[in-house]
Amino acid sequence: MKKIAIPLLTLTLIFTLVSVKPALAADWQFPQTITQGSWTCTGAVSRMTVDDSDRVDCQEPNGGGGTYIDFTFGSDPPAGLVLHFNGYYSANHTVTLQCYTGEGIWTNLVTLTSSLSADEDIQDIHLGECLTNVIRFNHPANENQTHHFYIDLLMREVDPDATATFTATPTATNTATPTITFTPTSTFTPTPTFTSTPTSTFTPTNTPTPTVTKTPIPGHTATYDAALASYTVIAQENYPTTILLSVLCGVLILAMIIWGVITMINRRGR
Numbered sequence: 706m707k708k709i710a711i712p713l714l715t716l717t718l719i720f721t722l723v724s725v726k727p728a729l730a731a732d733w734q735f736p737q738t739i740t741q742g743s744w745t746c747t748g749a750v751s752r753m754t755v756d757d758s759d760r761v762d763c764q765e766p767n768g769g770g771g772t773y774i775d776f777t778f779g780s781d782p783p784a785g786l787v788l789h790f791n792g793y794y795s796a797n798h799t800v801t802l803q804c805y806t807g808e809g810i811w812t813n814l815v816t817l818t819s820s821l822s823a824d825e826d827i828q829d830i831h832l833g834e835c836l837t838n839v840i841r842f843n844h845p846a847n848e849n850q851t852h853h854f855y856i857d858l859l860m861r862e863v864d865p866d867a868t869a870t871f872t873a874t875p876t877a878t879n880t881a882t883p884t885i886t887f888t889p890t891s892t893f894t895p896t897p898t899f900t901s902t903p904t905s906t907f908t909p910t911n912t913p914t915p916t917v918t919k920t921p922i923p924g925h926t927a928t929y930d931a932a933l934a935s936y937t938v939i940a941q942e943n944y945p946t947t948i949l950l951s952v953l954c955g956v957l958i959l960a961m962i963i964w965g966v967i968t969m970i971n972r973r974g975r
């Protein structure tokens with residue numbers, strides 16, 4: 706039983722240690738040191754990592770002509786960060802948060818509300834061109850030891866607006882849509898441009914014409930007509946007679962044939 710319990714206990718201990726291991730903060734995120742000058746600040750810098758009413762307490766000097774406190778972060782910040790302050794200033798003087806932009810230039814970020822007794826929370830203080838590792842609480846007025854400046858949280862973080870700006874958008878929004886719809890604006894009607902027209906008409910160039918016209922001879926024509934008329938009259942007048950003679954000739958020929966046949970039969974009969 707002990708052989709099983711010991712490894713199990715060891716694994717449980719390792720798992721617990723891994724589970725409770727705090728996430729490492731970037732060294733540009735929280736202040737690491739306080740340069741308080743004539744001020745008197747008490748409390749570790751770690752108090753400024755969580756908004757939990759556990760504050761760094763900085764007391765003004767007495768009778769000074771204006772001083773400041775510098776909070777130095779672990780490293781210069783990358784671009785696109787904002788500052789988050791939580792705390793309060795108890796007196797009625799002006800205290801300004803400044804950042805160092807280099808070459809002796811301090812830029813005002815925000816002015817704290819005066820005469821407070823509880824934390825004010827100021828988020829998304831844009832650092833702009835402040836890419837150094839120092840944030841200053843500047844107090845230009847004469848000091849008074851009864852005045853206190855409390856810092857519960859002081860941190861730099863990624864600009865949430867910048868994060869939102871660079872959030873990937875679904876590609877579906879980029880679905881291609883037809884951008885050109887072709888609509889015919891005119892109807893093309895073909896018109897014949899070429900009409901074939903006969904350029905020449907064939908006409909016979911040579912019409913044979915009788916070169917010799919046979920003209921009746923007047924004398925011959927009259928004779929012919931007269932003869933035709935005479936023959937016609939004669940034919941009409943003698944038509945019955947002709948028919949009768951034709952019939953008689955036929956009868957005669959038939960009689961001769963019959964006679965011939967009878968004679969030949971009789972001769973064969975003898």
Ligand SMILES: [Ca+2]
Binds near residue numbers: 792857
């Ligand atoms: Ca607080």
Ligand SMILES: [Ca+2]
Binds near residue numbers: 753760
């Ligand atoms: Ca705190």
